[in-house]
Amino acid sequence: MRLKALIFAFILIAILSPNSYAQLLPERPLEGRMVFEEKGCVNCHSIDGSGGQIGPDLGAYSFSGTGFDLVSRMWNHSPKMLSKMGQMNIKRAEFTPEDFQNLQTFLYFLRYLGKSGSVAKGREIFTQKKCILCHVIGKEDASKVRLDKIKVYASPLFLAQSMWNHAIQMHRRLKSLHVTPPTFTGNEFADLSIYIRAVSTLGEREERYMYPGSPREGEELFKSKQCYFCHVEKKIGPDLRTYNMNKSVTEIAGMMWNHAEKMEEMTEKFKIPWPTFKGDEMANLISYLYFMNPPKISGSKEEGRRLFQEKGCIKCHYPDNPYKAPPIAEKKPFHSENAFFAALWNHAPRMEEILYSRGEGLPQLSASGVKSLYLYLNPKANK
Ligand code: HEC
Ligand code: HEC
Ligand code: HEC
Ligand code: HEC
Incomplete structure (x- = not known):
């Protein structure tokens, strides 16, 4: 409870603090708390004990990865989350690229805040x-x-x-x-x-x-x-x-x-x-x-090409498919990793629906798998 009050105080101060114009570093690392609440994550997940109890606690010692890790973990649990959401009548929220950026920074930052003393x-x-x-x-x-x-x-x-x-x-x-x-x-x-x-x-x-x-x-x-x-x-x-x-x-x-x-x-x-x-x-x-010194995830275009076949992406993303999935050859590149995360995450329900009707389930994706797919679908992305 104390932590919740602290986080709230942090957010207030963070919102009031002045802007700067640097690009890469987050200006207000706790802004993602809003995403966590507005998208309903808090209904099922707690942060260091405060919040819902249906999913695992996502507090200080649970997440210290990159956006690739976060998407992979959310993706792999998506079927279970979706079915719980169905039971609870909660709508699955769409994500914008900024939402992903903010959420990832927030969860990553929780470790920084640490625990209260004794x-x-x-x-x-x-x-x-x-x-x-x-x-x-x-x-x-x-x-x-x-x-x-x-x-x-x-x-x-x-x-x-x-x-x-x-x-x-x-x-x-x-x-x-x-x-x-x-x-x-x-x-x-x-x-x-x-x-x-x-x-x-x-x-x-x-x-x-x-x-x-x-x-x-x-x-x-x-x-x-x-x-x-x-x-x-x-x-x-x-x-x-x-x-x-x-x-x-x-x-x-x-x-x-x-x-x-x-x-x-x-x-x-x-x-x-x-x-x-x-x-x-x-x-x-x-x-x-x-x-x-943010954590790094490895991946490669070659691996992405392989996964696109192996994970069954190609079973829908081929020319003139009946599902209206954009064929790989016609896909425009994504502007950022976060744009890719949002597109991938937002299409999981539609993808699941089609897969279920064929008697198949959502394929599991590792963090480096997500990275490889990103590189494959964005030939111009570096790293
Ligand atoms: C309706 C309840 C529900 C909602 C809403 C929900 N989740 Fe979950 N979430 C779950 C459940 C249940 C699991 C565990 C699934 C499993 O064990 O396979 C889970 C698992 C996860 C995991 C994996 C945790 C791990 O240890 O690997 C992440 C990350 C996650 N959720 C993030 C989110 C985020 C971010 C949101 C908000 C956009 C969200 N969840 C909304 C129920 C929910
Ligand atoms: C050997 C003596 C000594 C020891 C041991 C010592 N300090 Fe200090 N400490 C000082 C001195 C001298 C100052 C400077 C006081 C000044 O400039 O007015 C100071 C200043 C401080 C200040 C700044 C006080 C202020 O008003 O800004 C803090 C905080 C502090 N010490 C904490 C600690 C802590 C915690 C420990 C134990 C881990 C510790 N000190 C051990 C001598 C010591
Ligand atoms: C005058 C040179 C000098 C300046 C200025 C300096 N450092 Fe250092 N720093 C060192 C040296 C030398 C070491 C290695 C100390 C050792 O081996 O015990 C070190 C070590 C460190 C370490 C690592 C300690 C560890 O656990 O290994 C951190 C963190 C650090 N500095 C942060 C800073 C920060 C932040 C600043 C700016 C406020 C700063 N330093 C300014 C010389 C400097
Ligand atoms: C069961 C069919 C199906 C499978 C399998 C599938 N997709 Fe899709 N995908 C779609 C559909 C349909 C869309 C169109 C958007 C929508 O309806 O949500 C889409 C859209 C996308 C988009 C967004 C495109 C954009 O420009 O916004 C991405 C990225 C994507 N898919 C990646 C993948 C990856 C990576 C895989 C393999 C892990 C995959 N898809 C597997 C059906 C599928």
């Missing part, structure tokens, strides 16, 4: 990672830095951001105490931030929800904060495009934090100022890192 674990971490040496929460202690202030931001990212901004001071203090800097894995930032909120004595009114980040704005920051300089131009740090960044926002923040000490050394060496972040900048940057 107060009990956060309490443990606060002691275990030695934060307690230098910090207090909810009370006065002149010898320590109070952390209540960051409570107003109900988000692990703001915790990571304020720690990052103070990394140099923290590292210096740690050195003087001969303590090794703490590292973060998994959901630990989320645990800590929820613990800080729970024990802080600041009033509730000021709470602000986390903003999911704009990958497009993050791309700008990647350049302006010198990440590009060290990671791409000069190759001082590893090539992040070879990393698997399909992790939650807190895990990615952990990766950055864990390399802060080494990075500090390098910034001194190359005389670059320590990059700091304000407002939503870290959210934007991390959402960019998440989308920077």
Whole structure:
């Protein structure tokens, strides 16, 4: 339930955030939640527990693929979905190419949002990672830095951001105490931030929800904060495009934090100022890192030609067929992958109808099969 409220808050903020003109990266990754609701998916599918229970939960850890994966999974379940829809009297919604794009981005982004933290674990971490040496929460202690202030931001990212901004001071203090800097894995930032909120004595009114980040704005920051300089131009740090960044926002923040000490050394060496972040900048940057290296699906035209025969597409798509299926030779190419997904998905019911009347079922399609068919039907598509 909490997650649902969060997603709702994300969408509101996402809708209100300004546009940019970049092409490839999504501007508002959560827009697809609307598709999920408007097309009735939510009647049968839940997202992390909230929603219908007839189909499987499509939440954070269920989908991390491409549009090809999504179409393949929807396609293969189409007969069962269709029959359930018949029973429930729900109409199967048509998709536009944009709908597919938005839905795919939304489902993919759920993993990024991750899970909420645990107060009990956060309490443990606060002691275990030695934060307690230098910090207090909810009370006065002149010898320590109070952390209540960051409570107003109900988000692990703001915790990571304020720690990052103070990394140099923290590292210096740690050195003087001969303590090794703490590292973060998994959901630990989320645990800590929820613990800080729970024990802080600041009033509730000021709470602000986390903003999911704009990958497009993050791309700008990647350049302006010198990440590009060290990671791409000069190759001082590893090539992040070879990393698997399909992790939650807190895990990615952990990766950055864990390399802060080494990075500090390098910034001194190359005389670059320590990059700091304000407002939503870290959210934007991390959402960019998440989308920077999208998963890839392989496929080929040759395989597509073979599948077009083997999966029986040719049994309808031949010249002068009685079904009015466009013959392959006369087909115009699709403008985009999403246009292909929409055309394929929208024609499944008609195709099923004809196939059932012949006593046949819908052929199963793998993600790479969908990709191969796309390449075959679009001789000009590259990749
Ligand atoms: C009337 C109920 C119903 C509706 C509406 C519905 N689905 Fe499904 N969906 C199902 C059922 C049932 C399954 C599981 C079928 C099976 O097990 O073969 C399923 C399976 C899936 C799967 C495969 C999950 C997996 O684990 O591989 C995906 C993806 C999916 N649906 C997406 C969608 C999307 C997107 C929408 C909205 C356009 C939608 N569904 C609408 C009932 C529904
Ligand atoms: C060895 C001492 C030390 C330890 C251990 C330490 N910090 Fe800090 N921390 C500091 C110092 C010094 C500052 C900078 C305070 C300033 O600039 O006002 C700081 C600043 C911060 C800030 C920014 C506060 C703000 O108001 O913006 C956060 C958040 C923070 N630390 C969290 C943590 C967490 C979480 C841990 C445990 C994982 C931790 N710190 C461990 C010394 C430490
Ligand atoms: C001064 C050079 C420098 C700058 C600037 C820099 N990095 Fe790095 N980065 C490094 C180095 C060096 C490593 C490898 C650290 C190590 O091996 O511990 C690294 C590692 C990383 C890693 C991977 C950590 C891991 O788990 O392997 C991430 C993620 C990362 N940097 C993100 C960023 C982002 C985002 C920015 C921009 C805010 C940035 N870096 C700016 C030098 C830099
Ligand atoms: C049982 C007959 C039948 C089979 C088998 C069939 N199709 Fe179709 N297909 C049609 C019909 C009929 C249309 C016309 C659109 C409609 O009525 O929905 C169509 C339309 C399409 C379109 C949309 C064309 C456009 O320009 O919008 C695509 C793409 C497509 N089919 C791909 C395939 C692929 C790939 C296969 C094999 C996996 C396949 N079809 C198998 C009957 C079939």
